[in-house]
Amino acid sequence: MAPAISESRDLTEFVAKQGNGVKGLAETGLKSVPKQYIQPLEERMDMQNVVTQESIPVIDMSKWDDPHVMRSICDAAEKWGFFQVTNHGVPVEVLENVKEATKKFFGLPAEEKMMYTKENSLTNNVRYGTSFVPEAEESLEWKDYLSLFYTSEEEAYAFWPKECKEHALEFIKGSELLIRRLLEALMEGLKVMSIDATKSLVLTGSKRINFNFYPKCPNPELTVGVGRHSDVSTLTILLQDDIGGLYVRGIGGKGWIHVPPMTGSLVINVGDALQIMSNGHYKSIEHRVVANGSNDRISVPIFVNPRPHDTIGPLPELLEMGEKPVYKQVLYSDYVKHFFNKAHDGKKTIDFAKI
């Protein structure tokens, strides 16, 4: 039976409180999205703005220490802020298993997923939810998520949902070397020649893995999967399935460019923390996800972050080389709090750190 969704209160109750998610809503077979999901015109994707002549770089990581490859990583991070990597060293089975685990988790009955909502979860480090920040949003996003903050293997084994913990941990572990190689190239590109233990912690000291589920949507043109934003990470390692729908801003803010699914590859993007630490050399680019009218879609980003108590700012080496700082020193947890206190609003988050 379709839920009583005429009232916002009923919708919130069904989607958020009872754990059905927007997935449960889509599965009631509704023919059009409730008004709460209708985005203002300016936030809907205008397909006229899609640029099809250009695409983000694809980088083969098999010769990761070849100076040309290292240069292409830096070029991509400077110009595009987004690229795809192939031969990245994360085994294909690990990626396939993570996708299966995502489907398994979202396939659970609402009562089981409900144990992980904000109200019920036994820890702040495990959170199942819907949209982005429903309390702060005028229109909701057509997306459910499970977000897992990684502190230690012990905690993950104790608290993460059993449907996905092993495969999530395998993905996190399996991507460590790739992350190190990318950051070595990126630091060398800034002439920051060594990543010592302190720098390594500021760049990569905490991790969050999200499982995103975008149900098939009756009015994809009216809504969004994820609204325009840049990530607050150092780097994001994103696994997407074969449905498509991720768009990134073109160079110079022109148009939107689709990130085509490529089996076995991973999407890498620069986040705000790296834009700040690189003093603006590397760019965290605005991106968004369009809902799909024919299929469910899943994606699994690993956000590689500073630790919450780290203070971030332009790297001292850059300032010693005579650069003028573009960003101030900010406590990373303050930056993240600022991001999560408002609806997605494109590139505005980084203003928080501007001088």
Ligand SMILES: O=C(O)CCC(=O)C(=O)O
């Ligand atoms: O689903 C995607 O492809 C991207 C999701 C995203 O941008 C995010 O979770 O920050």
Ligand SMILES: [Fe+2]
């Ligand atoms: Fe993102």
